[in-house]
Amino acid sequence: MDNIFEKEFTRDTIFLDRNLITPHYTPKVLPFRDAHIKQVTGILANTLKGQKADNIFIYGKTGTGKTSVTKHVMEQLLNFASGKNIPVLGNYVNCRNHNSKYRVLIKIAKDIYPEENFLGFSAAFVYEKIVDFARKGKQLVFVLDEIDKVKDLDELIYGLTRSNDELQTGGISIIGISNNLMFKDRLDPRTKSSLCEQELVFPPYNASELTEILQQRSTIAFKPGTVDVSAINVAAAIAAQESGDARTAVMLLLRAGEIADTKDSKIVNDVDVKKAKKIVEEEIIFNMVSTLPEQQQLVLYAIAKLSLEKKPMQKITGETEEGILFSGEIYDEYCKISKGLKETTISARWYRQYINELEMYGLIYSTTSGKGFKGQTRLIKLGFEAHKIKNLIERELAG
DNA sequence: CCTCCACAGGAAGCGCAGGAGT
């Protein structure tokens, strides 16, 4: 009898290696980042001469290649060092999963002493073990990705950098990566100056750069001749317009490939990419909305609900525009909803804070009212389709 | 012109959870 997986297993697919076009994959070639690679390489090269490298702070929006470039250079550095028997050691820590000084230290310690377990030991002890390691003349390079997620970052940076003063040989260098530039200003000035000895900014990609990135990826991930030029161009154009984000571009092509695959098409074209756009957009919205605090979800829900109910408003120019809401009426609606759910209700002040955050996430747009409105208020509009957001939050609150 | 409206957003402070110090 046929196993139910038999058909899937033997089915002809347009993918050569699907993994190579997921966002998790770190590409071997990083187009348009030569300058950045060169800079990081130059800075880290000091470790090969037994000197401490400058700390680096890397900033750039999501999907601009920060992590890929850093991982790539680190890999090269460690390979080179181990080939020549130079005592350089590197660690990569994603601070989203290790979001406190203690957790970061534990992660690092476990990497350099794989056979020991430090959970339960005091932070000072773990820290000493790490410095001990450097004391033997080793150069340690720690990559802290999403460094803004670390709660007590000041202490962590202070602790790690201070040790360099007491070390005669060896040294500890830090590469901090963040997509939030503002967070830098919240740091203690001393932390800031030591973390940002070198600063790198990764700009977003433009459409033609994204096109080339997608071309390279598609040749390794898809079978030859299965990706139409139109598919790549459209995917690059969409991603460039939205954010200049390579991750979105790659996701578009991946989902488009899956769409083509499920209908047994032998080629991916622009129509598939346009269909994929909806899916990817929903995935992005879903990720953002589901990580929002519950009260903020309710605020967003109130906006979605009202923009479905409210009639298009007349502008002074005569034209009408749909889905424009006043800040005040949204707050009233939010209060009604949260009271109906027997939830606690946040104050109007904090509601404004939430509105600002929602705007930063791109979930809503807002402008301050000009002529034609009494008083000063904000006009708020949903960034995505109202019923989609509404359904999504209804599901989210139910589950 | 003044006053009111309908907000925006800064400052201070409060309660709480969880980590550090002892």
Next chain:
DNA sequence: ACTCCTGCGCTTCCTGTGGAGG
């Protein structure tokens, strides 16, 4: 195990702002 401390989410209070209306 216990207090102490600190960051975080939030409230309270307050000052600022730009147009409407008298």
